[in-house]
Amino acid sequence: MKIKAKFLTIGIGSLPYVDAAKSVDQIFKAFDIPFWPQLPKRNFKENMYSQFSQGLPGLVIDERKRTIHVDSSKDLSEELAKICEAYISGDYNSFGITEEFTEGFYAFIRIANRYKPEYAKGHITGPVSFGLGVTDEKGKSIIYNDSLKEAFVKLLEMKAVWQIDKLKDVAKQVIIFIDEPYLTSFGSSFVNIRREDVISMLDSIIEGIHSKGAITGIHCCGNTDWSVITETKVDIINFDAYLYAENLSLYSRDIERFLIKGGCLAWGIVPTSNDALKETANSLFKRLSLQIENLEKKSIPRDLIISNLLLTPSCGMGTLSESLTEDIIKKLTDVAKLAKSIS
Numbered sequence: 001m002k003i004k005a006k007f008l009t010i011g012i013g014s015l016p017y018v019d020a021a022k023s024v025d026q027i028f029k030a031f032d033i034p035f036w037p038q039l040p041k042r043n044f045k046e047n048m049y050s051q052f053s054q055g056l057p058g059l060v061i062d063e064r065k066r067t068i069h070v071d072s073s074k075d076l077s078e079e080l081a082k083i084c085e086a087y088i089s090g091d092y093n094s095f096g097i098t099e100e101f102t103e104g105f106y107a108f109i110r111i112a113n114r115y116k117p118e119y120a121k122g123h124i125t126g127p128v129s130f131g132l133g134v135t136d137e138k139g140k141s142i143i144y145n146d147s148l149k150e151a152f153v154k155l156l157e158m159k160a161v162w163q164i165d166k167l168k169d170v171a172k173q174v175i176i177f178i179d180e181p182y183l184t185s186f187g188s189s190f191v192n193i194r195r196e197d198v199i200s201m202l203d204s205i206i207e208g209i210h211s212k213g214a215i216t217g218i219h220c221c222g223n224t225d226w227s228v229i230t231e232t233k234v235d236i237i238n239f240d241a242y243l244y245a246e247n248l249s250l251y252s253r254d255i256e257r258f259l260i261k262g263g264c265l266a267w268g269i270v271p272t273s274n275d276a277l278k279e280t281a282n283s284l285f286k287r288l289s290l291q292i293e294n295l296e297k298k299s300i301p302r303d304l305i306i307s308n309l310l311l312t313p314s315c316g317m318g319t320l321s322e323s324l325t326e327d328i329i330k331k332l333t334d335v336a337k338l339a340k341s342i343s
Contacts, residue, residue, distance in 0.1 A: 003119070003175075003215070003236075003264060007339040008032035009311050009332050010266065012219055012238070013123045013179065014318025016325050018042040020107035027108075028115045030329045032336070033175065033310075035121035036108035040318040045101045048125045048179065048316075049133050052159050055083065055095040056134075057151060072136040072145060080151050087154045095155060096162040105163070112170035120171035122163040126180035126218065127153045127201040132191065133182065143193065153201050157208040164212040176209050177217040177238065178202065179316075183229070184222035199231050206233045217266065221315040226251040230258040238266035240314040242275070242284075245291040252298035259304050267291070268314035270332045277327065281334030288335065311336050 010033040017023040023037040040046045044063045053059055057079035058070040086094045099106045105122070112120065125133075130152055131143025142148040160176050167174045185191045186198060202218065209216045210233065217236035218229050223244055229237055230251070237258065239248055245267075248255065259265070269288050270276055288311075296302050313332060317325045 002262060003033075003173075003310065005032075006307055006309050007311055007336050009336050010121060010175075011035050011037075012221075012268075012313060012316040013177070014038040014040055014048070014316035015104075016041055016318055016320050016322050020103040021111060023104060024107045024111045026329075028111070028117070030333060033119045033121055034108070034112070034115070034117050035123070036102070037104035038102070038123070038316070038318060039104050042103065043100075046104070049130060051097065051101050052125050052130065052156060053134070054097060054101060055079075055155055057083070057148065058136075060137075068134060070134060070136050070142050070148060072142075072148070076147070080147060083151045083154055083158075087158060092158040092162045092165070095158045097159060105166075109166055109170060117171045119173050119175060120167040121175040121177065122160070122167055123177040123179055123219075124156050124160045124163075124205070126178040126183075127156055127205065128186070128193065128198055129180050129182035130156060131201075132185070149201075153204055157205045160205060160209050161212055164209065164214045168212075174212075174214040175217060175236070176214055177219050177236075178205060178234075179219045181219075181221055181315075183220045183224040186224055186228065195225075195228055198228055202229075202232045202234070219266075219315075221268065223247045227254045230254040230263070235262070236264045236266050236310065238310075238312055239268060240271075241267035241269045241288065241291060242271040242314050245294070249291075249294050249298055252295060252300060255295070256298075256300045256304070259300070259308050262308075264308040264310060265305070266310035266312050268312045269335060270313045270328050272313045272315045272317050272320065272328060274324070276324065276331060279331065281331050281338060284331060284335050285338040288339070311339070 009031050015037045028034050044066050057076040132141045164174045206216045215235045218234045219238040221240045
């Protein structure tokens with residue numbers, strides 16, 4: 001399961017638009033690998049935690065307050081059993097995502113037939129971020145509730161596989177990114193999660209995605225222990241190359257092993273902040289080139305790096321202005337053109 005070309009552009013997921021069809025058309029025109037858009041400004045239910053929460057036992061969504069939590073004071077045994085039964089029987093449609101929670105996904109499916117893409121990218125919120133970001137009625141993260149943890153890991157896997165079944169109807173190859181912003185907190189005094197548990201949760205979902213013949217990616221937009229991610233069975237590691245490439249290079253031996261076994265690095269070279277306005281395609285390409293050279297200096301062969309390289313914005317763009325988003329996408333496209341012409 002390899003992506004054939006190098007320096008292809010791909011997005012993280014969220015965009016600042018409210019018109020789903022317009023967003024999808026823009027994605028197909030701007031990115032080499034199209035993805036369905038998350039549109040949090042359209043609806044709170046498209047927030048990265050709400051969007052994948054349908055079916056979560058004890059779920060409470062307050063759209064007015066823009067909050068989500070689990071009421072664990074109730075008897076959740078019946079809801080927990082439904083998740084387990086669906087998971088064992090393979091009835092993943094029961095836990096798909098309705099259009100109310102993801103208008104961008106359904107617009108993508110409708111419009112993709114016009115473009116007939118080779119690749120299509122979907123995404124889920126990762127288990128670490130989901131489990132830490134969603135709390136119970138007392139404000140405690142549900143990742144520390146063993147019953148709920150088992151349930152939401154299965155739930156996220158089912159939502160990933162459900163996407164794959166739909167996306168396979170419109171594309172030859174499906175890619176699913178697992179978005180894990182909270183991995184930046186792993187190892188801190190504020191997050192008490194064992195390394196083996198992180199790997200186990202991620203691999204459980206990755207194996208489900210692989211079972212459907214799809215490619216997996218993990219997106220983390222900050223500093224983390226990259227050796228944890230390279231120990232998983234993931235195919236693509238997406239990182240903020242604008243700010244944290246130096247941190248990644250500290251794990252050069254782990255990264256080299258990851259690339260040798262067929263892994264791919266997706267470089268988030270265009271910042272998803274106002275920093276993008278002070279950069280040009282040339283300055284960003286120069287930054288990328290220097291970062292690649294830095295990995296080379298750590299004895300990773302250049303051909304190994306270049307032949308397994310994708311380009312992305314550093315993170316999602318759902319909270320940005322439309323004008324800044326369009327500037328970021330344009331610069332990403334131009335950096336890719338420079339890279340393809342010189343390599």
